[in-house]
Amino acid sequence: MKIKFSNLKEFIKKRKKLVVLSTLALVIILLIGGKIVSAKNQKPNFEYFIVTKGNVEQEVTATGKVKPAEGLDYAFEMGGKVASVKVKVGDKVKSGQTLALLKNNDMSSSVAQASAGVDSARSAVAQYEAGVASQKARLEELKKGARPEELAMAQLQLDNAKQALESTKSKVVTDTTQALVDGANSASSAISSGLNTLNVITDIQYAHFVAYDQESNALTESKVAAVNSLVGGVDGGRWIFQYINDMKGGARGSVITAQNNPTEANVVKALSDTSSALMKISQTLDAIPFNSASLSASEKAGITTERSMINSQISLISNKISSLNSLASTNQNLINNAQNAVSLAEQELNLKKAGATTEAVQIQEAAVKQAEASLASAQAQVRSAQASLGLASAQYSKSIITSTVNGVVTKVEIKVGEMAGATAPAISVMTEAKFGVEANIPEADISKIKIDNSAEITLDAYGSDVKFEAKVVRIDPAETVIDGVSTYKTSFEFIKEDERVKSGMTANITVKSGSREGALVIPQRYIIKKNGISNVLITEDQKTTKELRVETGLVGSDGNVEVIFGVMEGERIINPSSVKK
Numbered sequence: 001m002k003i004k005f006s007n008l009k010e011f012i013k014k015r016k017k018l019v020v021l022s023t024l025a026l027v028i029i030l031l032i033g034g035k036i037v038s039a040k041n042q043k044p045n046f047e048y049f050i051v052t053k054g055n056v057e058q059e060v061t062a063t064g065k066v067k068p069a070e071g072l073d074y075a076f077e078m079g080g081k082v083a084s085v086k087v088k089v090g091d092k093v094k095s096g097q098t099l100a101l102l103k104n105n106d107m108s109s110s111v112a113q114a115s116a117g118v119d120s121a122r123s124a125v126a127q128y129e130a131g132v133a134s135q136k137a138r139l140e141e142l143k144k145g146a147r148p149e150e151l152a153m154a155q156l157q158l159d160n161a162k163q164a165l166e167s168t169k170s171k172v173v174t175d176t177t178q179a180l181v182d183g184a185n186s187a188s189s190a191i192s193s194g195l196n197t198l199n200v201i202t203d204i205q206y207a208h209f210v211a212y213d214q215e216s217n218a219l220t221e222s223k224v225a226a227v228n229s230l231v232g233g234v235d236g237g238r239w240i241f242q243y244i245n246d247m248k249g250g251a252r253g254s255v256i257t258a259q260n261n262p263t264e265a266n267v268v269k270a271l272s273d274t275s276s277a278l279m280k281i282s283q284t285l286d287a288i289p290f291n292s293a294s295l296s297a298s299e300k301a302g303i304t305t306e307r308s309m310i311n312s313q314i315s316l317i318s319n320k321i322s323s324l325n326s327l328a329s330t331n332q333n334l335i336n337n338a339q340n341a342v343s344l345a346e347q348e349l350n351l352k353k354a355g356a357t358t359e360a361v362q363i364q365e366a367a368v369k370q371a372e373a374s375l376a377s378a379q380a381q382v383r384s385a386q387a388s389l390g391l392a393s394a395q396y397s398k399s400i401i402t403s404t405v406n407g408v409v410t411k412v413e414i415k416v417g418e419m420a421g422a423t424a425p426a427i428s429v430m431t432e433a434k435f436g437v438e439a440n441i442p443e444a445d446i447s448k449i450k451i452d453n454s455a456e457i458t459l460d461a462y463g464s465d466v467k468f469e470a471k472v473v474r475i476d477p478a479e480t481v482i483d484g485v486s487t488y489k490t491s492f493e494f495i496k497e498d499e500r501v502k503s504g505m506t507a508n509i510t511v512k513s514g515s516r517e518g519a520l521v522i523p524q525r526y527i528i529k530k531n532g533i534s535n536v537l538i539t540e541d542q543k544t545t546k547e548l549r550v551e552t553g554l555v556g557s558d559g560n561v562e563v564i565f566g567v568m569e570g571e572r573i574i575n576p577s578s579v580k581k
Contacts, residue, residue, distance in 0.1 A: 046539065047578035051571045054521045056562045058514040058554040060448050062490075064439030066459070066505040069493065071410060071430040072474055076102060077398035079422045082414050087427065089412055093403045096452075099427050100414060102399035111396050114389035121382040128375040135371040139364045146352035154352050158345035165338040172331040179327050180267045183320045184258040187267075187274045190313040191252050194230050194274075194281050197306040198223075199241045201284055204303070206240070208294045215289045222280075222287035229277040251277040268324060275317045282310045372568055383551070383564055404451055404473040405431040405493055423477060433493050437470065437507045440480055440487035448513040451475065455492055460506040469495040472511065514554045521560040526573055527552065536567065537574040545574055 080102035087099050146154070201223060209216040220237035227236035232249020248256065251273035258270035285307050290300065411428035414420050437457060441449060455470040474491040481487070492509065494501060528535045528547065535547040550566030567573065 045578070046542075046545075047575035048572040049522055049526055049575065051520055051522055051563070051567050051569055051573065053518050053569055054560065056514075056516045056519050056521055056554045056556040056560060057512065057558075058448060059557040060441065060445045060511040060513050062439040062441050062445075062509045062511070064437045064492070064507045064509055066435050066437055066501055066503055066507055068503055069431045069433040069436045071407075071428050072405060072491075073411075073425045074099060074401045074403070074427045074429065075423045075425050076100075076401060076420050077422060078102070078395075079420060080104075080399060082416050082418055082420050085412060085414060085416055085427075087409045087412065089409055091409045093407060093409060093429060095404055095406050097403045099401040099403055099409075099429075101401075102420065104396060104399040107392065107396040107399060110392040111389070114385065114392040117385040118382065118389050121378065121385040125375065125378045125382055128371065128378045132368070132371040132375050135364070135368045139361070139368055142361050142364050151349070151352055154345070154349040158342070158349050161338070161342040161345040165335075165342050168334050168338040172335060176264070176327065176331060177262070179324060180258075180262040180264060183267045183271055183324055184255065184262050186316060186320050187251075187255045187270045188259060190274045190278060190317055191230065191255050193309055193313045194251075194278055195245060197281050197285065197310055198226065198230065198244055200302050200306050201226075201281075201288065202239070202241045202244070204288060204295070204299055205238075207299075208292065209289075210238075215292070219284070219287045219289075222284040226277065226280040226284040229273070229280045264324070264328070268321070271317055271321050271324070275314060275321070278310055278314045278317065282307065282314065285310065376565075376568065380565055401427055403429055404471075405429060405433065407431040431473075431493065434497060435494060435501050435503060436473070437492040437494075437509065439490055439492070439507070439509055440482055441475075441490045443479070443486040443488070446475070446488045446490075449475065449490065449511055450513070454512050456510045456512070457492065457494075458508045459501070460508070461502075462500065464508075466500075468498060468501070470509075471495065516554055516562055519553070519562040520564075520567065520569060521556070522563055522567070522573060523575075524555060524559055524561045525577070526575055527561065528576055537576055537579065538571070539574060545579060 082100065083103040084101045085099075086097075086101075087093060093099065201219075205216075205219055205223065209219050224235060224237040227233055227239060227244055227247075228250060230250050231244055231247035231252045233239070233244075233247050236244060236247075251270070254266070254270040254273040258266040285303060288303060289295075290303060295303075407429040409427060410430050411425075413424075414426045420426060449472060451472055451474070453472045455472065457468045457470050458464050458466060459468070470492040472490060473493045476489040478488075479486045480489055522536065526536055527550070528537065534550050534552050536550055537545045538548050539545050548566055551564040553562035553564045555561050
């Protein structure tokens, strides 16, 4: 099918229009497709907050009226036997003074134990904090690599280790040589003592036991072994001493060899042979018929002297052998330790030269996480211990009545030894103050306030710039419902008398109910509340989020809240409002 155009210009015009329209359509398609791909790959734009340390000041505000100060009735918060009443009617008391106590020995012990537990847990936290800091510092060192001065120090440590090894080897040689020479000389002295004893034995033998009777034969046989062991030779049982003294074999020969060449093997053999020879000489002394009538007193004394001498030499040689064995073990340990020090120094230098491997960094990162986990566990133990202390202290405080004001005791309704009921009026005190302030605190805030909390009061009559110091002196245990809301009447007392304060004035109260320095803080708006449980959002892949449970503490007037457990300093949490549903 052919298309006819009235003229060529119309055809070209329409063709150009089609090309432009086609190109425009392609561009639009590409733009739309690009936006779709970009939208799929784009990471969520989360709003983060980095967990930091800061100070938290928790405050509760209320409005009340100035009223003439009234007497305060005090009661125990628990029932029990009265252990002590420390005041009587008419006594003046000070704020903080104890008025009466219940029997509370067990509770006092529980407080002491809980307090010790808190101290122990805090000590552990301090150690783990140091551990985290150390591991993080090590990680930073690995990532940065060794500095020139660190390489120089590592090289110096290696040089010192090598020098120490050479010094150790030199000392080992000197000590060993001296010990071997001493051992050979000791063996030589022992041989001399042995020869002297054989001389005494031979003299007694030739004077009384030369026959071939039983006693003489026994002595002769024992002398054979002694002579052979000490100087060598065979069948020397009836040798004269001059012949024995001329012999150079046996232990005597070993000692001569050791003195000429004091190697460890030679000296150890000399000492061992000498010890064996001395034992046989001692046995020969025992073979002499000591109770024989033929022996003179001087001969018997000589035998006793020689026996003592030989035993002393045996002990001395045994000690020398033990000393040489101990010295060899000690010297080997010294050399091993010095060689190990060189090896470690070489490894340390090589590591510093090579820099940290990826695996080393990953291992150290794991060590940091492990240290942080241990710290978190220790911090949890502190919180648990503090909770136990809080419970123990709270229970203990219920057994004590303490004055919250300066004043005069007007009533005492309890006696020592009787049972006191919980919340029953026990002691009344008329305060010295002229005026106080009463305010109804809502149920949501009353748990944040305690007796003796400090407060700051401004009076409408003088404006917000004029401030008066006060404190909480009483919180009614019973609720007061106002406009359907449960409140609790709370009494405040001015710290100082001021003529400007008048009854009926409207008072604006700010109670400083708690403070914490160096606490982990996050914005309160970052917390997600579910069924009374607090959570925060975190992300691990920058795309998806997950909730992490946290335990919160004080709520600051600046919108920040204390985090007791669940996150670490430096972690990033997500603002829930920045997460697209």
